[in-house]
Amino acid sequence: MADAVPDFPARPDPPLPLGISDCLLGHEVRYDGSGARSSFPHAALEGLYTFEGFCPEVGIGMPVPRPPIRLVERAGIRAVGVKDSEADYTDALAGYARETAPTLGHLAGYVLMKSSPSCGLERVKVYPELDDGTVGAPSRRGTGIFAGVLAEMLPDLPLEECGRLNDEVLRENFVTRTFAYAHWQTLIREGLTAARLIEFHSRYKYLLMAHSVPAYQQTGRLLANLKSDLPGIAGRYISLLMQGLARPASRGGHANVLAHLQGYLKRVLDAPSRQELAELISAYRRGEQPLLAPLAVLRHHLGRHPDTYVLYQTYLDPHPSTAALRRRL
Numbered sequence: 001m002a003d004a005v006p007d008f009p010a011r012p013d014p015p016l017p018l019g020i021s022d023c024l025l026g027h028e029v030r031y032d033g034s035g036a037r038s039s040f041p042h043a044a045l046e047g048l049y050t051f052e053g054f055c056p057e058v059g060i061g062m063p064v065p066r067p068p069i070r071l072v073e074r075a076g077i078r079a080v081g082v083k084d085s086e087a088d089y090t091d092a093l094a095g096y097a098r099e100t101a102p103t104l105g106h107l108a109g110y111v112l113m114k115s116s117p118s119c120g121l122e123r124v125k126v127y128p129e130l131d132d133g134t135v136g137a138p139s140r141r142g143t144g145i146f147a148g149v150l151a152e153m154l155p156d157l158p159l160e161e162c163g164r165l166n167d168e169v170l171r172e173n174f175v176t177r178t179f180a181y182a183h184w185q186t187l188i189r190e191g192l193t194a195a196r197l198i199e200f201h202s203r204y205k206y207l208l209m210a211h212s213v214p215a216y217q218q219t220g221r222l223l224a225n226l227k228s229d230l231p232g233i234a235g236r237y238i239s240l241l242m243q244g245l246a247r248p249a250s251r252g253g254h255a256n257v258l259a260h261l262q263g264y265l266k267r268v269l270d271a272p273s274r275q276e277l278a279e280l281i282s283a284y285r286r287g288e289q290p291l292l293a294p295l296a297v298l299r300h301h302l303g304r305h306p307d308t309y310v311l312y313q314t315y316l317d318p319h320p321s322t323a324a325l326r327r328r329l
């Protein structure tokens with residue numbers, strides 16, 4: 001295929017660099033001296049990533065093994081010792097995150113250990129401190145101190161918890177986000193221009209549409225005028241794209257995009273072929289076919305009737321493991 005924008009940066013090939021809670025690599029850094037390799041689906045993501053492990057608790061100088069900590073509500077949420085609640089690690093953990101985040105600009109994503117008062121992304125237990133200094137029953141509404149600062153300082157970086165990656169839909173979604181983000185980073189590194197931004201969007205628009213029609217519409221409006229503040233517009237664009245992609249695509253979203261892509265072939269397909277593809281898309285929408293079924297037929301027709309615009313759509317190929325990771329969608 002000829003490049004629509006001749007020097008348009010290619011999406012990087014795997015493996016992409018991924019940050020990860022160090023215990024998920026099997027390193028024995030947990031409070032009790034254990035690792036947690038089995039909590040992360042290494043086999044399902046084999047070949048896609050290289051990993052850079054960080055343990056914030058070890059990073060602030062806590063030993064292994066060490067007394068466990070937890071989140072307590074005490075004039076805000078604090079990370080304190082379970083046995084010694086006067087031992088407050090909040091500021092040290094937040095400081096470590098603030099020092100680390102600026103060094104992570106090369107990462108395509110970050111996987112965090114669930115439930116941890118340092119690394120947990122959501123639903124971490126928070127214990128209310130009572131007047132007598134003891135704690136009440138916890139509620140699952142907290143974010144680990146390190147994870148919270150990371151999310152704040154790197155809002156576009158794809159983040160996910162290890163437990164959610166055992167779900168095939170959420171796993172495919174995370175992989176999609178990391179490859180989109182890595183592609184964007186490459187474009188920024190190689191030089192942002194208005195033409196490259198438009199080309200990037202034209203390749204990702206149907207992928208975004210499958211995940212979020214409102215985000216798709218917002219990005220279209222945002223890029224309608226690129227005459228001033230290109231870096232500012234690009235910053236808002238990637239935020240909208242990453243927020244939109246963070247919503248897993250529904251069957252309705254996929255079917256909508258498939259119908260749009262089918263439209264590009266309507267003049268070259270005969271009536272029975274159009275009918276067959278339309279029926280497959282409907283069967284997929286009803287849950288009677290996997291996504292790969294209409295995609296395979298669409299690809300077959302594109303092979304016989306190449307359409308550069310459609311073939312460049314990232315939707316058809318959001319990551320290098322498309323067939324394996326999309327088989328349950």
Ligand code: SF4
Nearest residue numbers: 022023030055113119
């Ligand atoms: S969850 Fe985070 S802080 Fe706890 S052991 Fe793992 S990497 Fe270290």
